[in-house]
Amino acid sequence: MFGAGGGTSSYQEVVESDLIVMWGSNARNAHPIFFQHVLRAVRRNAKLYVVDPRRTETAQWADLWLGPEVGTDIALANTMARVIIEQDLVHHEFIERATVGFDTFAASVAAWTLERGEAVTGVPAWAIEEMAVAYARADRAQMCWTLGITEHHNGTDNVLALINLALLCGHVGRYGAGLNPLRGQNNVQGGGDMGAIPNRLPGFQDMADAEVQQRFTAAWNHPIRAQHGLHLAQMFEAMDEGGLKALYVIGENPAQSEANTAQAVQRLGRLDHLVVQDIVLTRTAALADVVLPATAAWCETEGTVTNSERRVQRVRQAVQPPAGARDDIAIIAAVSERLGRSLGATDSEAVWNEVRALSPMHRGMSYERLEALGGIQWPCYHEDRLEPSFLHGRLWATDPTERGARAPFSIVQDESPVDQLTADFPLRLTTGRRLDSYNSGVQSGAFLSPLRQGETIDLSPHDAETLGVTEGDLVRVVSRRGALVAPVRLDRGLRSGLAFMTMHFPDEVATNDLTIDALDPKSGTAEFKATAIRIERHDTDPPAAPAVDN
Amino acid sequence: MTSQGDEATPRSVQLSVDGTVVTATEGDSLLAVCRGLGVEVPTLCYGDTLTARNACRICVVELDGNRTLVPACSRPAEEGQVVHTDSARVRTSRKVVLELLGSSVDLSLTKGVEAWNERYEADPSRFGPSAAPAGIGERDRRVTGEHHHADPLTAATVAQPAKIDNPLYVRDYSKCILCFKCVDACGEQWQNTFAISAAGRGFDARIATEFDVALTDSACVYCGNCIAVCPTGALMSTAEFDLRGAGNWAPERQHETTTVCSYCGVGCNLTVHVQDNEIVNISSPSDHDVTHGNLCIKGRFGYVNVQPPRRRVKD
Numbered sequence: 001m002f003g004a005g006g007g008t009s010s011y012q013e014v015v016e017s018d019l020i021v022m023w024g025s026n027a028r029n030a031h032p033i034f035f036q037h038v039l040r041a042v043r044r045n046a047k048l049y050v051v052d053p054r055r056t057e058t059a060q061w062a063d064l065w066l067g068p069e070v071g072t073d074i075a076l077a078n079t080m081a082r083v084i085i086e087q088d089l090v091h092h093e094f095i096e097r098a099t100v101g102f103d104t105f106a107a108s109v110a111a112w113t114l115e116r117g118e119a120v121t122g123v124p125a126w127a128i129e130e131m132a133v134a135y136a137r138a139d140r141a142q143m144c145w146t147l148g149i150t151e152h153h154n155g156t157d158n159v160l161a162l163i164n165l166a167l168l169c170g171h172v173g174r175y176g177a178g179l180n181p182l183r184g185q186n187n188v189q190g191g192g193d194m195g196a197i198p199n200r201l202p203g204f205q206d207m208a209d210a211e212v213q214q215r216f217t218a219a220w221n222h223p224i225r226a227q228h229g230l231h232l233a234q235m236f237e238a239m240d241e242g243g244l245k246a247l248y249v250i251g252e253n254p255a256q257s258e259a260n261t262a263q264a265v266q267r268l269g270r271l272d273h274l275v276v277q278d279i280v281l282t283r284t285a286a287l288a289d290v291v292l293p294a295t296a297a298w299c300e301t302e303g304t305v306t307n308s309e310r311r312v313q314r315v316r317q318a319v320q321p322p323a324g325a326r327d328d329i330a331i332i333a334a335v336s337e338r339l340g341r342s343l344g345a346t347d348s349e350a351v352w353n354e355v356r357a358l359s360p361m362h363r364g365m366s367y368e369r370l371e372a373l374g375g376i377q378w379p380c381y382h383e384d385r386l387e388p389s390f391l392h393g394r395l396w397a398t399d400p401t402e403r404g405a406r407a408p409f410s411i412v413q414d415e416s417p418v419d420q421l422t423a424d425f426p427l428r429l430t431t432g433r434r435l436d437s438y439n440s441g442v443q444s445g446a447f448l449s450p451l452r453q454g455e456t457i458d459l460s461p462h463d464a465e466t467l468g469v470t471e472g473d474l475v476r477v478v479s480r481r482g483a484l485v486a487p488v489r490l491d492r493g494l495r496s497g498l499a500f501m502t503m504h505f506p507d508e509v510a511t512n513d514l515t516i517d518a519l520d521p522k523s524g525t526a527e528f529k530a531t532a533i534r535i536e537r538h539d540t541d542p543p544a545a546p547a548v549d550n
Numbered sequence: 551m552t553s554q555g556d557e558a559t560p561r562s563v564q565l566s567v568d569g570t571v572v573t574a575t576e577g578d579s580l581l582a583v584c585r586g587l588g589v590e591v592p593t594l595c596y597g598d599t600l601t602a603r604n605a606c607r608i609c610v611v612e613l614d615g616n617r618t619l620v621p622a623c624s625r626p627a628e629e630g631q632v633v634h635t636d637s638a639r640v641r642t643s644r645k646v647v648l649e650l651l652g653s654s655v656d657l658s659l660t661k662g663v664e665a666w667n668e669r670y671e672a673d674p675s676r677f678g679p680s681a682a683p684a685g686i687g688e689r690d691r692r693v694t695g696e697h698h699h700a701d702p703l704t705a706a707t708v709a710q711p712a713k714i715d716n717p718l719y720v721r722d723y724s725k726c727i728l729c730f731k732c733v734d735a736c737g738e739q740w741q742n743t744f745a746i747s748a749a750g751r752g753f754d755a756r757i758a759t760e761f762d763v764a765l766t767d768s769a770c771v772y773c774g775n776c777i778a779v780c781p782t783g784a785l786m787s788t789a790e791f792d793l794r795g796a797g798n799w800a801p802e803r804q805h806e807t808t809t810v811c812s813y814c815g816v817g818c819n820l821t822v823h824v825q826d827n828e829i830v831n832i833s834s835p836s837d838h839d840v841t842h843g844n845l846c847i848k849g850r851f852g853y854v855n856v857q858p859p860r861r862r863v864k865d
Contacts, residue, residue: 011840032773032846034816039742061742183815280861296856298812299822299829305810307817307840318807318822319829322861374838375817435771436847438813444848446855448717450766451847 005192005204006310009142009178010377010389011037017176019047019138021131023162024073024148024529028057029435031146031182034308038144047138049131051076052148053430054500055493066131067495068121070428070530071152071417077161078109078414079117080132084168085109089136091170098395098407099167105409120414136169140176147184147432151529153418156522160410167407173392183308184439186298190306193362193378194355198229203359219358222341231524233517239267246273250328251294255284256440256506259526260481260517277331282442283506292331295321301328302348304370306378310391312365313375417530418518425480425532427463429499431511437504444504455509456489457535458500464490467535476536477501482513485538499533565631574627581609581622589635592644592666594651595729596623597779599842600739603730608647608666612637619643641670648672653680653705654753656725659783678702683709683724690762692754706753712791715764718772718851720791721757725784728755732776732785740844745770774850778833778843787851789830800825808835813848816840820849829853 014020014037027035035058042048042061050062051073059065068076084090085106095102114125121128135141143166149158163172163179171177183189195202201224205212213224230238236258238244247268258264268274268287276288279296295301300321306312321327326334333346344350349367356363361379369383370376379387397403421428436451438444457477459467469475473488477499486501486509494500503511518527561576567587574583579602584591595606602624610619614632619639634640648667652674657663666672681704689710700706712722730748737744745768749758759768777785786794793799804825811818818841823831832850836843855861 031814031816033818033841033844033849036740036742036842036844043738185815186810186812186817188815280855296812298809298820299807299853299856305817307810308815309817311817311840313810313817313819315809316807318805318809318824319856320827322858325861374819375840438848438852443812443855444852446857447852448854449847449851450716450718450770450772 006189006378006391007178007180007182007308008172008391009176009180010309010311013140013176013178013389014038014142014144014180015040015044017041017046017138017140017142019049019134019141021049021051021135021141021143022058022062023051023143023145024150024158025144025146025182026052026054026056026058026148026432027144027146027182028061030184030433031308032435034182047134049134051131053428053495053498054432054491059493064127064131066123066127068123070430070498072121072414073149073152073158074154074161074412075112075117075120075414076123076128077158077165078112078412079114079121079128080135081105081109081164081168082112082117083114083129083132084136084165087133087136089133090168094170094395095168097400098170098173098403099409100406101409101411105164105411108411135165135171138169138171140174141166141169141171142176142178142180143171144180144182146182148529150181150520150523150525151431151527152525153518153520153527154412154415155520155525157410157412157415161412163407164409164412167409172407173390173395175388175390178390180308186307187305189308189310190304190312193306193359198231198234201358202355203361205359216358219354233519233524233526236264236267236517239270242270245271246275247271248275248277249284249288250277251279251297253278253282253284253440253442255282255287256510256512257503258517259512259515259528261506261510261512262482263517264512277328278442279325280442282440293322293325294331295325295327297328300325303329304348304352307375309389310377311375312362312370312378314367314370417532418527419480419516419530419532421532425478425534426497427499427533427535428497429477429479429501429514429531429533430529431501431503431515431531434502434504437502439503440506441504453489455486455502455505455511457486458489458491458494459535460494460496460498461490461492462496463494463499463535464488467537469535469537474538476538477514477533478536479514479516479531479533481516482510484509484511484513499535503528563627563629565627565629565633567633568635576627578627579623580611580620580625580627580631580633583627584611584622584633584635591622591635592662593623594660594727594781595731597731597734597781597836599836599844600731600734600779603734605729606647606651606727608644610640610643611635612640645670645672649674649676651727653677654707655727655782656709656722657727657782659725660727660781674705677705680705680707680709683707683711686711687762689723689754689756690749690758692750694751694754708756713765714788714791716766716770716772717788718847719774719777719785719787721765722784722786722791723756725782726757727782727784728757729781731779731781732757735775735779735844740842741771741773741775743769743771743773746776772847772851773845774847775844777850778836778845787831793825793830799830804830811845811849813846813852818845818849820845822853828857 048062050059051066053070118125166172166179201207208226216224274288275290276285277292277294285291299318303315304312329346333343336343364380364383365376436449469488471490501511515528515531562573563576591609593609595603604621609622611622612634613620649672709724714720806821808821811820819838821833834841834843834845
């Protein structure tokens with residue numbers, strides 16, 4: 001929001017808030033220690049609202065669980081917005097002084113009556129109204145979300161719909177009130193902060209900005225190309241067209257993590273040259289022309305990562321890496337050297353100090369201070385003081401100059417998932433994580449977890465009965481892109497018509513063979529959360545039971 | 551670390567500890583006041599991230615005007631208190647606590663006990679030789695309210711075989727002093743999983759899963775936040791338990807490094823315990839405000855993928 005992407009509040013503010021919405025987030029399993037902060041708030045009598053098509057373990061802690069149909073988040077948010085406007089619960093002063101576009105926005109949600117909202121989302125009108133009113137009336141309200149919001153073809157619009165709600169009620173820019181995307185990986189925030197996005201340089205500085213270009217050109221003694229790059233999905237599309245011929249992958253396993261993997265692997269095959277730098281020989285690394293063995297960043301190197309509350313923290317070397325594995329920075333420097341250019345000092349503190357010199361929002365974070373304070377949230381402009389723990393406080397300033405640019409309301413339209421339900425593909429498959437596993441299982445597959453049951457296709461008891469299958473039966477799951485065999489697990493947290501899988505065991509059950517690569521054009525994220533499938537009995541097929549990891 | 555929000559400024563109070571007048575913050579525990587002065591007060595059931603339970607009574611101090619000794623861990627500092635931390639009553643009380651616990655529980659891995667025994671002249675062996683250890687599950691089967699014939703020649707103990715029912719951690723209740731820290735960490739103070747609680751009464755009281763089922767059949771989610779708070783080594787990772795069992799546990803060859811977990815974006819600090827370049831344990835600093843010492847199953851046990859010999863680089 002407003003240029004720099006990051007959660008607006010600290011975890012401590014979540015603890016001290018009065019109402020928390022977890023929207024499309026099963027934090028109890030995917031972000032367990034963040035959820036401890038939420039539970040501390042609940043123990044302090046904060047209200048918890050959970051919005052998720054599944055009645056997850058997170059939802060079980062909620063004062064109220066709202067279970068919309070997959071892909072109807074905008075309909076739900078817009079209906080809530082209409083309730084808040086109709087009942088005059090908006091924060092007039094904040095809207096007038098700090099926002100722009102309210103009237104157009106109000107007109108755009110006028111048609112979202114509770115009746116229509118209920119019809120589209122499947123959430124009872126009274127529940128939508130209750131949550132809308134509670135959110136608007138709370139003094140400090142937190143809106144938290146994860147991939148249930150972003151992994152849709154209109155994920156960015158989903159986020160904007162939630163931001164609209166916060167702007168309506170003035171729930172941003174104050175201690176305890178905020179908008180917080182929970183990051184899925186330990187440095188997904190830091191990667192973006194450091195410019196690992198197609199249009200920014202470190203510190204979210206626009207590479208097309210002349211002043212920024214000049215500063216970086218001077219520091220690096222090399223001109224910065226003003227051209228914005230491609231995001232992940234655009235890169236894969238460019239491989240098709242031959243516009244992208246070489247790919248250097250660091251610590252990512254797209255051969256298993258991309259939606260519609262059959263197509264992703266095909267595209268990787270079209271490259272002239274594929275380089276993979278990773279800590280183990282992943283499926284993607286197995287396809288590579290060159291594999292660069294790397295150290296495990298979290299325990300074999302020095303550096304920093306940035307968490308979901310924008311806190312930069314030190315990672316430190318605890319063990320010696322295996323012989324031959326090299327630090328990521330050292331590998332990049334060596335590659336650069338071969339390309340005829342030395343990067344200068346490459347120890348982690350020297351690199352970090354270069355970041356501080358070029359990115360104003362990191363300037364005050366010396367290694368010494370990071371150590372002494374247990375990490376520091378950005379922005380941190382000065383070495384002698386800390387900024388407030390929340391972002392966008394300027395929006396509440398009385399002085400218009402200090403207040404700066406207004407925060408815009410966004411007009412967002414409800415759109416169904418791309419992969420439509422039909423008689424041939426009548427079930428909605430959504431995906432997510434389990435507590436003891438992580439992404440494609442490269443890291444988490446090694447330890448023995450008593451909780452692990454291997455991949456399953458989770459069905460509602462009602463659907464299982466209709467299909468004539470029960471727990472443990474092998475079934476064929478078919479989407480428009482692929483098919484696989486998996487055992488059934490019954491989950492009473494699923495409503496009829498909704499199925500669930502993870503992507504933790506791609507070697508046994510390649511869930512992403514099913515998922516659709518329909519993309520959000522703004523973020524490049526695929527619609528992992530909404531696949532149309534059908535379930536076929538497997539007993540008529542030849543035995544092809546996947547080995548299920550226990 | 552962030553700058554703080556609006557908080558009311560607490561008031562100051564004056565009290566005396568062993569004759570030294572000290573200014574403290576209202577609401578601080580006497581334990582915190584004593585430790586601030588450098589006055590040693592032994593603790594077992596106290597945890598810096600947990601609400602005081604007053605279970606072990608080893609931290610008791612004498613307070614002028616109070617009929618009974620008070621637990622320093624939970625008694626708040628008040629204006630005008632006169633505190634004695636080393637009076638004869640305090641010393642006797644601590645000695646008896648050490649003797650009763652030491653005679654019935656294996657305190658071999660409890661930090662500080664040896665020095666305290668010496669300081670308070672505690673002799674846990676004075677109740678006679680230890681009674682024979684209970685068999686597997688024997689103590690768990692005891693019925694509440696049933697009275698046992700006491701053997702005057704031996705010291706009753708909680709000795710029993712360690713419970714090994716899952717690949718990640720071991721419960722050795724022969725080392726359990728019933729401090730309840732694991733129950734509180736698993737329950738509403740942090741983890742909110744409620745996999746364990748106290749069962750039984752009197753000397754038969756014990757920490758148990760629901761209906762004494764194996765952990766694998768319980769609500770346990772293997773966060774290991776119980777291990778993190780256990781003061782006696784009753785709860786221990788399997789990695790440590792096996793190394794100890796094989797005689798290969800060597801603290802003098804270990805070092806600890808704090809880094810950040812790689813399993814999600816919350817940013818939990820991990821303290822990696824390394825012996826001979828292998829990770830032997832993971833904990834989290836209790837004074838860090840992201841985790842308060844807590845982790846999830848992945849953070850605490852998910853380090854195996856970086857251990858030798860899983861990763862080898864081909865020449």
